[in-house]
Amino acid sequence: MKAVISASRDNLLGLDKSDLRELAALCEEPQFRGAQLFRNIYARRQRDFAECTELPARFRHLLSSRYRVDYPAIKARIASRDGAVRYLLSLHDGENVETVFMPDEGRLTLCVSSQVGCAVNCHFCFTALLGVKRNLEAGEILGQVMAVTAAQRIPPATPFNVVFMGMGEPLLNLAPVMKAVRILADRDGMAIPLRRITISTAGIVPKIREMARETVRPKLAISLNASTEEQRTALMPLNRKYPLSELLQACREFPLGSRERLTFEYVLLDGINDTDSDAQRVAALLGGIRSKVNLIPYNAGPDLPYRPSPLRRVLAFQKILQDHHIPAFIRISRGQDIMAACGQLRLAGMESETAPVDVAPSVSPG
Numbered sequence: 001m002k003a004v005i006s007a008s009r010d011n012l013l014g015l016d017k018s019d020l021r022e023l024a025a026l027c028e029e030p031q032f033r034g035a036q037l038f039r040n041i042y043a044r045r046q047r048d049f050a051e052c053t054e055l056p057a058r059f060r061h062l063l064s065s066r067y068r069v070d071y072p073a074i075k076a077r078i079a080s081r082d083g084a085v086r087y088l089l090s091l092h093d094g095e096n097v098e099t100v101f102m103p104d105e106g107r108l109t110l111c112v113s114s115q116v117g118c119a120v121n122c123h124f125c126f127t128a129l130l131g132v133k134r135n136l137e138a139g140e141i142l143g144q145v146m147a148v149t150a151a152q153r154i155p156p157a158t159p160f161n162v163v164f165m166g167m168g169e170p171l172l173n174l175a176p177v178m179k180a181v182r183i184l185a186d187r188d189g190m191a192i193p194l195r196r197i198t199i200s201t202a203g204i205v206p207k208i209r210e211m212a213r214e215t216v217r218p219k220l221a222i223s224l225n226a227s228t229e230e231q232r233t234a235l236m237p238l239n240r241k242y243p244l245s246e247l248l249q250a251c252r253e254f255p256l257g258s259r260e261r262l263t264f265e266y267v268l269l270d271g272i273n274d275t276d277s278d279a280q281r282v283a284a285l286l287g288g289i290r291s292k293v294n295l296i297p298y299n300a301g302p303d304l305p306y307r308p309s310p311l312r313r314v315l316a317f318q319k320i321l322q323d324h325h326i327p328a329f330i331r332i333s334r335g336q337d338i339m340a341a342c343g344q345l346r347l348a349g350m351e352s353e354t355a356p357v358d359v360a361p362s363v364s365p366g
């Protein structure tokens with residue numbers, strides 16, 4: 001416990017109920033005070049211990065003198081014409097991550113990062129150009145949700161979705177990601193139903209199997225993006241280590257709720273992976289997996305050689321999947337007017353507080 005507290009520099013964000021029970025015990029308070037503190041930090045989003053009035057005055061004073069509840073600072077905020085807002089958040093060591101708020105016909109979604117940068121090196125992804133700096137702690141993942149919901153003035157108890165599709169490969173940082181998920185889903189925490197939380201992976205097969213064994217399990221999305229082993233290896237070198245055949249076998253074995261489907265994300269790249277034959281092969285690959293496919297026309301930007309597939313190709317691809325009874329949805333990246341995929345804010349060097357500018361967010365394909 002001491003190690004947890006000092007590792008996060010006395011910031012209590014990221015500690016779960018059992019950590020906080022232990023903290024209460026260290027402060028010579030009954031353990032149920034830890035559960036009350038948990039509710040104050042996550043459900044009520046209380047940052048000032050003096051306002052936690054259900055706690056006894058002695059405990060509040062002790063907390064105020066020793067600990068803090070810190071959210072990441074907002075370094076830049078860029079609003080899109082379509083309502084999406086991209087945030088650049090600054091962490092305690094000066095590193096930055098991106099978090100995207102996406103409102104869509106009454107549905108609110110937060111796209112969070114799991115690492116600073118990413119090591120996976122998908123060739124169509126801007127975050128890959130950054131490399132990986134470090135993993136995020138659970139508190140830094142939760143801090144993104146806290147900071148952005150506060151900035152967007154989203155009251156506690158408002159339903160929203162959380163997708164791990166920002167910077168980083170969540171399954172390469174599984175323990176802190178799952179700790180954050182459990183706090184997000186806890187009824188005394190942020191009370192977000194698991195069906196509203198999605199972890200998206202480029203396909204780290206052993207970690208998919210590990211996630212399959214979790215008792216508190218969010219939804220899983222797989223970034224597919226290709227219809228053959230060769231094509232996938234060319235776009236996602238990770239496929240050499242975890243080939244499509246092994247990935248799909250892990251998907252077949254992944255436990256699903258009675259009405260749940262695995263999501264496969266497929267970024268459509270003009271002339272690369274968007275032919276009718278690709279669609280036929282994807283339909284064949286997904287045979288026997290209860291799945292749906294999100295087709296994402298590529299959101300082009302500088303520095304990468306890919307172009308988005310034309311709409312007629314997107315529609316043709318969708319029709320072929322639907323003809324094979326695979327639900328297929330076209331997901332237009334949000335915030336096309338304020339730049340493309342995750343990582344671009346950092347790459348663009350926009351690392352100081354900026355006024356909203358006319359450039360928009362989307363999610364990183366992985």
Ligand code: SF4
Nearest residue numbers: 118120122125128366
């Ligand atoms: S698409 Fe996802 S997994 Fe691939 S490099 Fe980008 S952030 Fe990493």
